[in-house]
Amino acid sequence: MSWTELVGGLLVIAGMPFFILGTLGLLRFPDVYTRLHALSKADNVGLGLVCVGLGIQSGSPAMMLKLLLIWVLMLVASATGAGLIARTALARGIRPWSP
């Protein structure tokens, strides 16, 4: 096993828990706003680690850049999507949960 495969594999594995914990937050958090916190933040780091890991494993600069591009576009989509849902929820009068 070459070092690129090893480092790439470790990064992919490191990304997995973020997806799991983001989903756990989606299930456990009480309202739409807190759930958006969980999804938009945890999944992005998870995807970033997976993309960088796969890029290193591929050993091709073009593939690495393509995966980075996918990650950046996902960041934009995720941040914008979370913002749109949150603003729509507040505009429709959904009160944030408080303990």
Added chain:
Amino acid sequence: MNRVLITGWFESGRRLLDAQHAGLGLPLRLVAYCALWWILSGGEGGWLWGLPAVAAAALFNPFPPGARWRLRWSELLLFIPVFCGLSMRSALDVAARAVHPRCPLDPVLVDYPWQLPDDGGRVFLANLLNLMPGTLCVRIGARSMTVHIIGDTADRLESIARLESRIGRLQVAA
């Protein structure tokens, strides 16, 4: 009649192209789209399809000429590691709250008055906050935005202010 129409159409088309060609815009777009094609094709070429696509995309630019957005590229490069670090902190923060037996959240809504001028920077900051530790923008107003905060409020507000001044420095004054 027809000739007037065609000449007018031709004139406006030429003026549009002239405006697009002015300055550094077109060569910059050509280079950027060539790079994009190279990435998308996985470095394998396919330039028979790529070059016409690049030329068409660069010539018929959907963005208005005379861009409102002038970026300081050095500041943008400096921002990348900061962004990655903050993303990681934000993901770890929210993950810790998700696994905690009691899910400690204590959310509050806070009004944050803008320091940035009213252009693309405000929307950029609002969307960026959704990826940063403990903040979610829930309203974009004329004078302020409302932020949904979990965690230490004073600390979060301070980091919003830091991000805002960073974004201010990203843009070159027009």
